[in-house]
Amino acid sequence: xxxxxxxxxxxxxxxxxxxxxxxxxxxxxxxxxxxxxxxxxxxxxxxxxxxxxxxxxxxxxxxxxxxxxxxxxxxxxxxxxxxxxxxxxxxxxxxxxxxxxxxxxxxxxxxxxxxxxxxxxxxxxxxxxxxxxxxxxxxxxxxxxxxxxxx
Numbered sequence: 001x002x003x004x005x006x007x008x009x010x011x012x013x014x015x016x017x018x019x020x021x022x023x024x025x026x027x028x029x030x031x032x033x034x035x036x037x038x039x040x041x042x043x044x045x046x047x048x049x050x051x052x053x054x055x056x057x058x059x060x061x062x063x064x065x066x067x068x069x070x071x072x073x074x075x076x077x078x079x080x081x082x083x084x085x086x087x088x089x090x091x092x093x094x095x096x097x098x099x100x101x102x103x104x105x106x107x108x109x110x111x112x113x114x115x116x117x118x119x120x121x122x123x124x125x126x127x128x129x130x131x132x133x134x135x136x137x138x139x140x141x142x143x144x145x146x147x148x149x150x151x
Contacts, residue, residue, distance in 0.1 A: 026103035027132040034099050034106045037130055037137055042092045050082035058131055058138040066124050066144040089117040104132040123147045
């Protein structure tokens with residue numbers, strides 16, 4: 001009888017756990033669609049409006065920018081960074097990339113080059129991670145660092 005009681009208790013435990021289990025529905029995407037998220041972000045840079053750039057980032061996200069030592073967590077901190085970065089009218093171009101797709105998340109990592117209005121450019125490494133919010137893809141983390149070795 002003791003064994004039957006233990007089994008019954010386990011069955012109830014698993015049954016109640018299933019009530020709270022969350023089944024995740026994966027939003028389908030493709031490498032082409034993930035690549036277009038960089039194009040969306042890059043196009044928002046061209047507007048010159050930091051708020052439009054920051055609209056690409058999830059509320060809970062991090063920006064580790066190329067030309068600043070300070071990590072940016074909040075929308076206000078990201079806007080502050082882009083306010084200064086956008087003064088130079090940056091235009092990004094992907095040089096090489098690798099895209100990985102998972103359930104409701106994606107990673108786009110590689111090399112890119114930014115050209116500025118004064119003719120200068122910065123070659124950098126990047127990683128964008130994206131999360132599907134149920135409505136759209138947003139950046140959950142963005143790391144960018146200038147290439148350490150000069151050609």
